[in-house]
Amino acid sequence: MDVRTLCLGVLSFGDSSGYGLRRSIKDWFGHFGQASLGAIYPALAKLTASGEIETIDNVNASLEKRVFRITESGRAKLRDHLSSLSGQETVRSPFMAGLFFAHLMDMDDVHRLMDERVAELRGEQRRLRSLPMTEMTEGQRFTIRYALATTAAGIAFMEREGRAIITAIDRERDSL
Amino acid sequence: MDVRTLCLGVLSFGDSSGYGLRRSIKDWFGHFGQASLGAIYPALAKLTASGEIETIDNVNASLEKRVFRITESGRAKLRDHLSSLSGQETVRSPFMAGLFFAHLMDMDDVHRLMDERVAELRGEQRRLRSLPMTEMTEGQRFTIRYALATTAAGIAFMEREGRAIITAIDRERDSL
DNA sequence: GTGAACATGTAAATTGTTACATGATTAC
DNA sequence: GTAATCATGTAACAATTTACATGTTCAC
Numbered sequence: 272m273d274v275r276t277l278c279l280g281v282l283s284f285g286d287s288s289g290y291g292l293r294r295s296i297k298d299w300f301g302h303f304g305q306a307s308l309g310a311i312y313p314a315l316a317k318l319t320a321s322g323e324i325e326t327i328d329n330v331n332a333s334l335e336k337r338v339f340r341i342t343e344s345g346r347a348k349l350r351d352h353l354s355s356l357s358g359q360e361t362v363r364s365p366f367m368a369g370l371f372f373a374h375l376m377d378m379d380d381v382h383r384l385m386d387e388r389v390a391e392l393r394g395e396q397r398r399l400r401s402l403p404m405t406e407m408t409e410g411q412r413f414t415i416r417y418a419l420a421t422t423a424a425g426i427a428f429m430e431r432e433g434r435a436i437i438t439a440i441d442r443e444r445d446s447l
Numbered sequence: 448m449d450v451r452t453l454c455l456g457v458l459s460f461g462d463s464s465g466y467g468l469r470r471s472i473k474d475w476f477g478h479f480g481q482a483s484l485g486a487i488y489p490a491l492a493k494l495t496a497s498g499e500i501e502t503i504d505n506v507n508a509s510l511e512k513r514v515f516r517i518t519e520s521g522r523a524k525l526r527d528h529l530s531s532l533s534g535q536e537t538v539r540s541p542f543m544a545g546l547f548f549a550h551l552m553d554m555d556d557v558h559r560l561m562d563e564r565v566a567e568l569r570g571e572q573r574r575l576r577s578l579p580m581t582e583m584t585e586g587q588r589f590t591i592r593y594a595l596a597t598t599a600a601g602i603a604f605m606e607r608e609g610r611a612i613i614t615a616i617d618r619e620r621d622s623l
Numbered sequence: 624g625t626g627a628a629c630a631t632g633t634a635a636a637t638t639g640t641t642a643c644a645t646g647a648t649t650a651c
Numbered sequence: 652g653t654a655a656t657c658a659t660g661t662a663a664c665a666a667t668t669t670a671c672a673t674g675t676t677c678a679c
Binding site: 288289290291308309312313316335336337 | 628630631632633
């Protein structure tokens with residue numbers, strides 16, 4: 272899902288500003304997509320140009336804030352995108368990349384990388400658990416439970432094998 | 448990890464052609480990174496220009512094949528990259544995106560998406576299990592076991608809740 | 624008053640995908 | 652002979668990150 276579709280997705284639940292979209296994408300969609308502000312604003316410009324979203328009148332004149340609303344045409348486009356989705360997931364994991372090459376790294380860096388990963392996983396767990404599950408659709412809850420299941424598996428694995436691997440890598444290095 | 452570093456990573460284990468790199472990245476690194484041919488060839492050109500890799504003499508003259516080898520400078524650069532890695536992982540999951548918006552989709556598409564996801568997970572499991580674990584370093588084995596743990600959790604979740612969610616979404620839709 | 628968070632936008636640079644274009648080798 | 656796989660490379664296009672540039676509002 273690209274940034275344009277991510278924006279349409281958030282807006283399908285309610286109006287938002289560009290800045291608000293960044294928060295929403297991070298908070299609600301963090302487990303399946305991400306977008307930075309520098310990508311969101313141009314995306315909103317394109318969506319406006321193609322009539323998929325529109326700006327609604329600004330109540331607060333002092334604060335320069337534009338609030339966007341999805342149009343019927345935008346909803347149709349969102350539906351279109353959804354029907355052509357695939358089950359392929361892409362993962363970019365600097366953590367695993369590092370460990371794959373742990374034999375080339377300082378032990379301190381390996382250690383730091385593992386600590387950071389555990390912290391990330393716990394943060395992700397916290398984020399997912401803080402989402403308002405009761406107000407969500409079945410599908411939304413499903414994705415959160417799915418993400419929680421894999422996150423929990425990651426944490427469990429790190430707790431089970433994290434400490435041991437550090438000493439194992441260290442031992443292995445001595446023997447090489 | 449960008450494509451350049453991915454290429455250096457493969458080459459740190461042995462010489463390879465551009466085409467061979469694509470296979471290796473897919474087969475060994477599929478759980479933490481990916482690269483297409485259209486990205487690999489330009490990356491190799493840049494790495495050659497900066498002296499991080501070099502072409503070695505071609506045995507077979509009829510087949511237009513260039514074999515690359517990492518240089519000492521390339522190994523140093525790889526080490527540099529590795530020491531600045533972070534624990535943050537980015538996931539792009541059209542599958543979860545789709546389910547998050549399942550209330551806007553055709554039931555057929557939801558069904559297909561789930562089938563595709565399970566097939567992907569099983570394929571990933573097969574790939575990971577077919578890797579030559581005994582010939583690997585501790586760190587490499589760790590990443591594979593980690594990836595297998597999260598993949599297994601995904602499969603288990605789908606088996607446990609996959610069928611139920613389809614009927615739940617359908618029921619929910621009727622009630623809206 | 625000061626720092627965090629809110630708020631918008633642009634631009635350079637990089638990065639990457641997909642498709643195009645071409646041809647050899649291998650296994651059936 | 653024909654399909655799959657091996658093999659290289661370019662180019663158009665799309666997408667994205669990071670940094671720059673600016674200003675407001677809110678809570679302490």
